[in-house]
Amino acid sequence: MSRTAVIVFAGVVALFVVSWMVKAMVLADVSETNIVDAFMVTVAAFLTLAIYSFLYKDNPYYKFAEHLFVGVSAAFWMVQGFWTTIVGNLLPRLSEGLATWFQQPYQGGGYDLGVFVFPYSIMYWIPVILGSLLLMRLSPQGGWLSRWPLALIVGTTAGLNFVRYLRSDFIVQVAATFVPLFGRDPHPWQGFGHFFSNLDLSASGQFVALLSNWVIFIGVFCGLIYFFFSKEHTGAFGKASRVGIWILMITFGASFGYTVMGRISLLVGRLTFLFRDWLGLIS
Amino acid sequence: MINFFDRLMRLDRRWIFLFLIVVCIIAYVSDFDVPIMPEREVETIYEFVDSLPPGEIVMIAIDYDPNNLAELHPMTYAIVEQCWRKNLKVLITSLSQNGPGMADEALRSITDSLAETKTYNGQVYEGREVVNGVDYCFLGYKPYFALVILGMGQNFRLPFPEDYYGTPLDSIPMMQGVLNYDDVACVIDLSGGNITDYWISYGQNRFNFPLALGLTGVMTAQYYPYLGSGQVFGIMGGLLGAAQYEKLVDNAGLARDGMRVQLPAHIVIILFILVGNIGFFVDRRNRHRAEGR
Numbered sequence: 001m002s003r004t005a006v007i008v009f010a011g012v013v014a015l016f017v018v019s020w021m022v023k024a025m026v027l028a029d030v031s032e033t034n035i036v037d038a039f040m041v042t043v044a045a046f047l048t049l050a051i052y053s054f055l056y057k058d059n060p061y062y063k064f065a066e067h068l069f070v071g072v073s074a075a076f077w078m079v080q081g082f083w084t085t086i087v088g089n090l091l092p093r094l095s096e097g098l099a100t101w102f103q104q105p106y107q108g109g110g111y112d113l114g115v116f117v118f119p120y121s122i123m124y125w126i127p128v129i130l131g132s133l134l135l136m137r138l139s140p141q142g143g144w145l146s147r148w149p150l151a152l153i154v155g156t157t158a159g160l161n162f163v164r165y166l167r168s169d170f171i172v173q174v175a176a177t178f179v180p181l182f183g184r185d186p187h188p189w190q191g192f193g194h195f196f197s198n199l200d201l202s203a204s205g206q207f208v209a210l211l212s213n214w215v216i217f218i219g220v221f222c223g224l225i226y227f228f229f230s231k232e233h234t235g236a237f238g239k240a241s242r243v244g245i246w247i248l249m250i251t252f253g254a255s256f257g258y259t260v261m262g263r264i265s266l267l268v269g270r271l272t273f274l275f276r277d278w279l280g281l282i283s
Numbered sequence: 284m285i286n287f288f289d290r291l292m293r294l295d296r297r298w299i300f301l302f303l304i305v306v307c308i309i310a311y312v313s314d315f316d317v318p319i320m321p322e323r324e325v326e327t328i329y330e331f332v333d334s335l336p337p338g339e340i341v342m343i344a345i346d347y348d349p350n351n352l353a354e355l356h357p358m359t360y361a362i363v364e365q366c367w368r369k370n371l372k373v374l375i376t377s378l379s380q381n382g383p384g385m386a387d388e389a390l391r392s393i394t395d396s397l398a399e400t401k402t403y404n405g406q407v408y409e410g411r412e413v414v415n416g417v418d419y420c421f422l423g424y425k426p427y428f429a430l431v432i433l434g435m436g437q438n439f440r441l442p443f444p445e446d447y448y449g450t451p452l453d454s455i456p457m458m459q460g461v462l463n464y465d466d467v468a469c470v471i472d473l474s475g476g477n478i479t480d481y482w483i484s485y486g487q488n489r490f491n492f493p494l495a496l497g498l499t500g501v502m503t504a505q506y507y508p509y510l511g512s513g514q515v516f517g518i519m520g521g522l523l524g525a526a527q528y529e530k531l532v533d534n535a536g537l538a539r540d541g542m543r544v545q546l547p548a549h550i551v552i553i554l555f556i557l558v559g560n561i562g563f564f565v566d567r568r569n570r571h572r573a574e575g576r
Contacts, residue, residue: 055300080380085426105444160429161484168488168514176512203323216511255504258521262354262500264307264548265522268541269353271311282312 005060012061016046019278026280045278048270093124177220179213219247288562289569303551310547317542321527324510328471328495328517329531332362335468337370340457342467344474344482345377345386346428351475351499356389357525357538358473358497363393363419365532368401368408372457373419374467376435376443378428378478383421383447390421403533415448416455423447429481436463436490464492469516473497479506487514497524 023038031037050065092099092107099106110117130149137146183189187206201207225237226244233241275281321329332341343362347355366373375390377383393413400410413419422443425431434442439461440452452458464470470492472482479496487494493516496506500521509515519528522545525538 056297077380080424081426084380084424089426164484164488168484172488172512172514173508176508251504255501258500258503260500260549260552261521261523261545264545265354265500265541266350267304267307267548268311268522268537268544271307271544272353272537272540275311 012046016042019045023278041278045274048274052270090124090127094121094128177216179216181210181213181217183210218243223247288565291558292562292566299555303548306547306551307544310544313543315543317539317546319526319530319539319542321531322524324518325524325527326517326531328362328519329365329528331469331493331495331516332365332371333369335369335371338372339468340372340374340461340466341366342374342376342464342470344470344472344478345375345382345389346379346472346478346482347475347499348379348381349385352385353537353541354499354522354525355473355475355497356385357522357536357541358519358528359386359389360393360536361525361528361532361534361538362471362473362497363390364396364534367393367397367413367418368403371468372417374422374439374457374461375419376422376431377424378431379474379476380424380426383424387421387447390419401534416446416450417457420452420455420457421447422452428478429485432481432485433489436486438462464490467492469493469495471495471497475499475502483509483514495519 020038020042023041024035027034027037047065047068050061053059054062087102087104091102092104096106096108099108108119108121110119130152133145134149135146136142183206187209189195195206199205199207222240222244224244225240226233226248231237276283335341341362343359343366345355345359363373375386377386397413398410401408415421422439423446425442431442439458443452445451446455460466464486470482470486472479472494474482474496475498479498479502482494482496486492494514495517496509496515497519498506498521500523503518503520503524506515506518510518519525522538522541525536526542529536529539
């Protein structure tokens with residue numbers, strides 16, 4: 001560890017302690033747990049600044065914050081998964097004893113087949129076995145066994161999504177591109193004379209409605225041409241392809257603009273925390 | 284001038300970060316207003332909620348994590364407060380694993396706000412107590428959101444026999460006679476991830492309820508085709524969408540505050556993009572000249 005690193009570390013620790021003490025004093029009037037609250041706020045501020053320090057260059061404080069975030073997130077997901085999926089969903093259906101042990105309402109029962117009652121719990125042993133097989137991936141010899149549940153997961157997901165997405169992301173979306181190019185209710189087409197003599201440039205007017213329909217038509221048509229590689233992109237076909245790429249670029253530009261806004265929003269969120277919750281400079 | 288662009292092209296990117304953050308901090312602590320002009324896709328959500336008669340149920344899915352809090356939390360505050368001020372009931376789920384605690388905190392905060400008499404859009408709303416189970420029901424989190432969304436289409440009690448606080452749904456006054464999506468006026472999904480896809484394909488597509496979206500800025504452009512096809516009736520995109528909604532409900536919050544930073548930050552980024560492009564073309568021309576082309 002270099003001398004500079006030691007000095008920086010000492011400075012960070014000193015700032016942390018000072019921040020904690022000052023914040024605890026400020027919170028003394030409003031909170032009984034002011035010391036703990038002040039510690040949490042100071043830790044959050046330290047982690048925020050540690051993450052942003054990466055903009056200057058990679059450093060141990062950033063690494064610490066990054067690893068802490070990944071570790072805490074993974075641990076939180078695992079604990080949540082255990083309590084919501086295994087304890088919340090599975091165990092109450094497997095055994096009354098386990099349900100009582102975890103203080104969950106027992107969700108047992110069975111199908112009455114006349115001759116005997118077929119217990120639900122037998123069905124739920126199937127996911128227990130498949131879930132256990134997934135863990136076999138950790139074993140060098142039995143790793144192949146994990147492919148069975150994985151195949152079931154992939155197959156089920158593909159089957160379910162195929163039907164749903166075929167309608168919501170394909171049929172409905174394709175149908176939405178079949179737009180009237182010369183108006184319909186509330187703006188039925190009554191000829192160019194009527195169109196120009198009653199030209200309405202408002203957002204709800206006929207001109208904007210027709211313009212957006214033409215943009216959709218040309219955009220989809222030229223966008224598809226750009227992705228059609230069985231014919232050389234020359235002549236009129238090439239020009240349509242160029243329009244297609246412009247449409248794509250404008251779309252990517254809109255996405256980029258929104259992304260910039262999203263990133264700045266995150267910065268605003270952290271600034272709000274630093275200036276309001278930590279430093280108390282704004283109300 | 285050529286030397287200027289040459290030096291600009293070699294500028295250390297850290298100067299750009301520093302400049303941007305200084306601009307953001309100055310804008311943040313300054314006191315000025317940015318004009319907000321609500322777009323049609325945001326207005327449709329406001330108008331839909333505003334037109335509902337008292338007692339109707341609006342379902343709000345708080346499907347985001349703390350990392351999307353800055354963009355989506357203002358939407359939650361604005362919509363839930365609007366619903367409660369209009370005496371609508373709110374049914375809340377949180378299908379994101381890290382969402383429930385955050386949603387619960389927001390609900391408590393909005394409940395406090397409702398205790399005060401306030402004036403929105405020229406109308407005085409008397410302060411009142413918001414009662415859990417009467418004015419709202421928070422269902423909480425369940426894993427595997429696709430199955431939860433499908434399950435709620437049959438009966439809310441299938442995935443959620445109890446609410447977030449452990450009260451059986453059958454003993455909650457607001458849930459009496461409320462079976463599935465048929466009994467809610469609309470679903471508003473505030474999401475920072477791909478849960479939105481499932482609300483569209485497994486929810487709206489299957490059960491045909493009115494669906495509106497509140498999305499992070501990064502996601503917004505991707506979901507506009509669903510607006511055009513009529514699968515969703517409104518979209519709030521990022522902090523701008525939240526600020527527009529805050530303006531419509533006349534309840535200024537963190538989003539309108541944040542737009543003060545967005546404006547100069549965007550101007551700075553656009554300027555840098557322009558200067559960077561000019562520098563690139565000047566540099567390319569110089570290289571071509573040097574090569575004798």
